Amino acid sequence: MVVEKTMKLGVWRLRGIDRREDARWLSLQKKGVDVLFHESSKGTGGWQHSQVPRCSFKELLSCDIINMADEEITEKAEQTETKEIIDIINFIPENKKIIMSVYTPTSLEKYNDVVKERVSVFLLNWRMPIPARFPYEKLHIIKHAMDTEYWKPNPNFKREFREPGTMFIIFMAEVLYTKGFGELISAFVKANHINNKIRLVIAGKDPAFAAQYYTDKFHGKMFYQGFTTKWDDVKYLLLNSDIFCQPNITNQGSHGLQEAMSCGLPLLTIDNGFMEREFIDDGKNGYVCKDWKELGTRFIELAENMDEINVMGENSRIKALKEYNGDIVANKILDIIKKI
Numbered sequence: 001m002v003v004e005k006t007m008k009l010g011v012w013r014l015r016g017i018d019r020r021e022d023a024r025w026l027s028l029q030k031k032g033v034d035v036l037f038h039e040s041s042k043g044t045g046g047w048q049h050s051q052v053p054r055c056s057f058k059e060l061l062s063c064d065i066i067n068m069a070d071e072e073i074t075e076k077a078e079q080t081e082t083k084e085i086i087d088i089i090n091f092i093p094e095n096k097k098i099i100m101s102v103y104t105p106t107s108l109e110k111y112n113d114v115v116k117e118r119v120s121v122f123l124l125n126w127r128m129p130i131p132a133r134f135p136y137e138k139l140h141i142i143k144h145a146m147d148t149e150y151w152k153p154n155p156n157f158k159r160e161f162r163e164p165g166t167m168f169i170i171f172m173a174e175v176l177y178t179k180g181f182g183e184l185i186s187a188f189v190k191a192n193h194i195n196n197k198i199r200l201v202i203a204g205k206d207p208a209f210a211a212q213y214y215t216d217k218f219h220g221k222m223f224y225q226g227f228t229t230k231w232d233d234v235k236y237l238l239l240n241s242d243i244f245c246q247p248n249i250t251n252q253g254s255h256g257l258q259e260a261m262s263c264g265l266p267l268l269t270i271d272n273g274f275m276e277r278e279f280i281d282d283g284k285n286g287y288v289c290k291d292w293k294e295l296g297t298r299f300i301e302l303a304e305n306m307d308e309i310n311v312m313g314e315n316s317r318i319k320a321l322k323e324y325n326g327d328i329v330a331n332k333i334l335d336i337i338k339k340i
Contacts, residue, residue, distance in 0.1 A: 007065070007337060008036065008062065008065075009065050010055065011066075012060060012069075012088070013040070013069060016050070017039075018050070019050050019231070020144075020255045022050055022147065024329055027326035027327055027329065028333060030327075031330055031331075033337065036052070038059070061093060061096070065099060065120075067098075067100070068098065070101065070104065072088065073098070075088055092118075098118055098119050099340075100119050100123065101123045101142075104128070108122070108131055120340045125144055142332055142333060143323060143324055144255065144324065145325070145329035146320055146324040151235065151263050160240060166197045167197060167306070169200045169201065169244075170265075172234070172244070172256040175208070180269075183270055184247050186296070187295035187299060188200045188299065190292075191297075191299035192221060199223070200218075201225060201241060202222065203224075203237055205227045239263060241265060242265070242266075242306075243265055243266045243286075244261075245267075246269055248269070248270065261316040263317075266302070266313055267280050268280075268286050268287050268295060269287075270289050271290060281315070284315050285313075
């Protein structure tokens with residue numbers, strides 16, 4: 001697909017683009033869209049800096065279209081060049097088109113009629129409940145793009161810290177009970193009681209020291225890797241694991257789950273009405289369980305059938321290539337850009 005003229009797309013982030021977003025924007029650049037990024041407050045997120053070119057506030061406002069993320073559009077921020085505290089939505093010139101990327105249902109519910117009038121397109125990162133009287137014609141589901149060449153299986157990868165016959169589960173999220181950590185521990189304890197070759201690796205911030213507590217309690221069966229911001233470290237942990245488990249997918253887009261999918265791991269979770277079925281074809285590339293008891297049962301079944309793990313992992317990789325490849329996502333965004 002070719003864009004008739006160079007389109008300038010400005011991306012506004014209060015605290016920086018997550019490096020994990022690069023596949024979306026860099027794929028657009030390859031297709032003729034000039035993507036620029038402005039960070040309106042100091043400090044990026046916890047991940048490596050994006051490769052998207054930085055621009056000044058003035059350059060951002062010169063773009064044809066401005067993309068904003070989630071609740072940023074109703075926030076106030078310090079305009080770095082004048083140190084003025086601004087209301088973001090009212091600072092963007094009326095002749096500029098606004099695209100907003102939406103991550104949570106509560107974000108959609110916050111927008112009043114004035115904001116809805118200003119926004120040309122709402123890009124939903126997954127299917128979510130839509131508020132009443134919302135302009136459905138402005139809604140588009142655009143999935144997170146993946147760098148599927150970087151996140152991919154490696155048959156020559158030498159697994160470490162492994163014992164013969166063990167199955168390693170990886171949990172990669174902030175260690176909170178709202179992330180399903182309690183359900184995960186219950187399922188693991190149940191499974192390990194039946195098959196003591198099952199292991200659990202935890203990676204993420206541990207604000208309440210819950211991960212440290214349980215890894216001490218189940219020494220040699222659970223491992224806490226801490227929180228990492230480096231892609232290479234995340235990829236290393238994924239390639240060292242057999243299945244990926246995140247019981248409650250409530251964070252923005254669940255990048256870790258997509259990375260695991262692209263690396264060829266089966267995906268397990270508990271159905272909580274959020275985005276599980278966007279990523280998991282139940283019984284094909286993983287399981288969406290009704291509760292922690294079923295989750296523990298699935299751990300046991302998979303530990304006794306490594307062939308099923310391999311087949312599900314292959315299906316995960318195929319799904320990532322078909323639905324989350326950067327070029328596929330970029331083409332869909334291009335179609336929307338050309339319409340507005």
